[in-house]
Amino acid sequence: MTPAERQVWNAYPTGEWVDFRVGDRERDDPASGDGWGPERTVRADLLVALLLGVRDPEPGRTAGLRLAGARITGSLDLSDATVTAKVHLLNCHLADPVDLTDITAHGIRLRGCDVHRVRAARATVEGLFELDGSHIHRGVRLDNAHVTGQLRMSHTRITAPLRRGQGKNHKFDVRRPMSPGELEERGYTTDTWAVWAGGLTVDGGAFMRGLHAAGGLRLIGARFNGGLYLRGAEVTSVRSIAVNGDHLQATTVEFNNGFKAEGTVRLRGARIDGVLSFHASTVRAPGQIVLHLSHAQVDEVVLTPASLQGTINLGYSRFGVLLDQPDAYDGDVRLNGLVYESLRGDWAVADRLRWLRRSANGYRPQPYEQLAGWYRRIGHEPDARRVLLAKQRERRGTLRLPGRTWGRLLDAMVGYGYRPWLAAVWAALLLVTGMAVFHLIPPAKIDTEEVRHFDPFVYTLDLLVPVSVFEQRGAWEPVGWTLWLANLLIVAGWVLATALIAGATRVLRPVASS
Structure with missing residues (x-):
C-alpha cells in the first residue's frame, strides 16, 4: 500500500476521516483530480476490500469509509454486496464507474465529487443516499432501487450516457470528463436519460433542488413517499420529453421557483396526494405537449408558471383544487374529461370561457358542464347559466344548416332558455x-x-x-x-x-x- 492507502486502511476500523485536501480551492477541485499525485491517490479495490470486511471494526467504534479529496482509481464495484459500514466520499475524483447494482447498504454519500457514472439499479439503501453537489458525467441508474431515508441530489450536475456518432476522432478515453463542446466535436451525443429511475421508491424526501440534468429524468412508476422536490432545477433533453413521470406516486411534487425544462414534463396517470406545483417555473416545448397531466389524480395543482410554451393536456384527470391564472396557458389546452372540486385564481367568467375554447380539438360538452356545475355549487347561478349558454353557441357550430338556423333563432329569442x-x-x-x-x-x-x-x-x-x-x-x-x-x-x-x-x-x- 502507498502511504495514502495506509492512512485509509488505518482509519477505517474507527470510521475516522481521512482528508487529503490541501486547502486551496482550485487545487482541491475534484474536476482536476486527474492531475492529483500518488499522495492523494487510492485504489478502488482497496476501498471495496475494506467495505466487504477485510478489516473488523475496532471494539467500541463503528467502522466506516470517510474520505475527502482523494483520487480513486479503478471501478468502485460493490454490486451484489451487503455493506454495513457508512460510505462518505467528499470532494473525491472517481474516473471510473461507481457500481452499486443490487447492493444493500446502510448509507451512501458521494458529496461534491467528480464521478464518471453511478449504477445503482435495484439497490437497497437503508438510510441516506446522497449525491449533493457532485458532477456525474455519464448518468445515474436508480431503476427499481429502494431508499428508506432521503435521496439527495441537490445542485448535482448530471450528463446522460454517450452514444457514439459520426465524429472525426473516437480514439480517446471516455472516462475523462469533457465539456459538451468537446463531446460534440468528437462525435458523441447524449440522447438517453441523465437519471434513469423507473420504479424507484424513496420513503423519505427526494431532494433535487438546483439539479442540472442534461438528458432528462425517467421516473416512470417511481414512488416518492416523502415528496419530490425539484425547485430551481434545470432539465434539458435532446428528445421531446424532459421529465417522464408516468404513473408516478408522491405526496408532493415541486417543479417550482425557478424550475426550467426544455421538453415535455409528462405525468400521465400520476397519483399525488398533496400539491403538484409549477409556480414560477419555465417549461418550453413549442409545437408539442409541454405538460402532459392526463388521467392523473392530484389533490391540488398550482399552475402559476413564469412560462409554459406548448400544449397543456389535463384531460380525464381528477383534481381537488386547481389554482391557475389566465396567462398560464400559452397554446392549446385539452380539458375534455377533467373533473375538479374547486377552482382558484383571479379569473372572470369571460376568462374561463376563453379557457374552454382554447382546445384545438373543437367543441366538447363536458368541460362546459363541469365549469357550470362548479359555479352552481358555489352559488353563482347566473355564471352557470352564462357558461351553459356559451356551450349551446359552441355546439351550434357543429350542427347542420337547419340545426344552426333553429339554434340562432332560439338564441335570439330566449338565449337558449338561459335568457328568458x-x-x-x-x-x-x-x-x-x-x-x-x-x-x-x-x-x-x-x-x-x-x-x-x-x-x-x-x-x-x-x-x-x-x-x-x-x-x-x-x-x-x-x-x-x-x-x-x-x-x-x-x-x-x-x-x-x-x-x-x-x-x-x-x-x-x-x-x-x-
Whole structure:
C-alpha cells in the first residue's frame, strides 16, 4: 500500500476521516483530480476490500469509509454486496464507474465529487443516499432501487450516457470528463436519460433542488413517499420529453421557483396526494405537449408558471383544487374529461370561457358542464347559466344548416332558455309595434251588426297569444298590408312560446335531476 492507502486502511476500523485536501480551492477541485499525485491517490479495490470486511471494526467504534479529496482509481464495484459500514466520499475524483447494482447498504454519500457514472439499479439503501453537489458525467441508474431515508441530489450536475456518432476522432478515453463542446466535436451525443429511475421508491424526501440534468429524468412508476422536490432545477433533453413521470406516486411534487425544462414534463396517470406545483417555473416545448397531466389524480395543482410554451393536456384527470391564472396557458389546452372540486385564481367568467375554447380539438360538452356545475355549487347561478349558454353557441357550430338556423333563432329569442327575459323584450317590442300600426290603420269589423269597441292593445295581444283568448281575431279583419303584420305577429307568438317551452325544459332539467 502507498502511504495514502495506509492512512485509509488505518482509519477505517474507527470510521475516522481521512482528508487529503490541501486547502486551496482550485487545487482541491475534484474536476482536476486527474492531475492529483500518488499522495492523494487510492485504489478502488482497496476501498471495496475494506467495505466487504477485510478489516473488523475496532471494539467500541463503528467502522466506516470517510474520505475527502482523494483520487480513486479503478471501478468502485460493490454490486451484489451487503455493506454495513457508512460510505462518505467528499470532494473525491472517481474516473471510473461507481457500481452499486443490487447492493444493500446502510448509507451512501458521494458529496461534491467528480464521478464518471453511478449504477445503482435495484439497490437497497437503508438510510441516506446522497449525491449533493457532485458532477456525474455519464448518468445515474436508480431503476427499481429502494431508499428508506432521503435521496439527495441537490445542485448535482448530471450528463446522460454517450452514444457514439459520426465524429472525426473516437480514439480517446471516455472516462475523462469533457465539456459538451468537446463531446460534440468528437462525435458523441447524449440522447438517453441523465437519471434513469423507473420504479424507484424513496420513503423519505427526494431532494433535487438546483439539479442540472442534461438528458432528462425517467421516473416512470417511481414512488416518492416523502415528496419530490425539484425547485430551481434545470432539465434539458435532446428528445421531446424532459421529465417522464408516468404513473408516478408522491405526496408532493415541486417543479417550482425557478424550475426550467426544455421538453415535455409528462405525468400521465400520476397519483399525488398533496400539491403538484409549477409556480414560477419555465417549461418550453413549442409545437408539442409541454405538460402532459392526463388521467392523473392530484389533490391540488398550482399552475402559476413564469412560462409554459406548448400544449397543456389535463384531460380525464381528477383534481381537488386547481389554482391557475389566465396567462398560464400559452397554446392549446385539452380539458375534455377533467373533473375538479374547486377552482382558484383571479379569473372572470369571460376568462374561463376563453379557457374552454382554447382546445384545438373543437367543441366538447363536458368541460362546459363541469365549469357550470362548479359555479352552481358555489352559488353563482347566473355564471352557470352564462357558461351553459356559451356551450349551446359552441355546439351550434357543429350542427347542420337547419340545426344552426333553429339554434340562432332560439338564441335570439330566449338565449337558449338561459335568457328568458329576451322573450319579454321581443313580446313588448311586437306589442308596441302592433298597437301603433293598428291604431293608425284599424282593422275592419267582420260582423257589422255586432256592437264592439276596437282596442289596438287587446287586438295585438290576442294575435301574439298562440290561442285566441280575447276573441279579437274572429271579430276584426286586418286591411291592406297590415294583414302581413297580423300574420307575422301570430307566427312570432308561436315561435316565442315554443322557444320559451324549449328553454324552460333545458333550464329545469338539471334542477329536476339534482
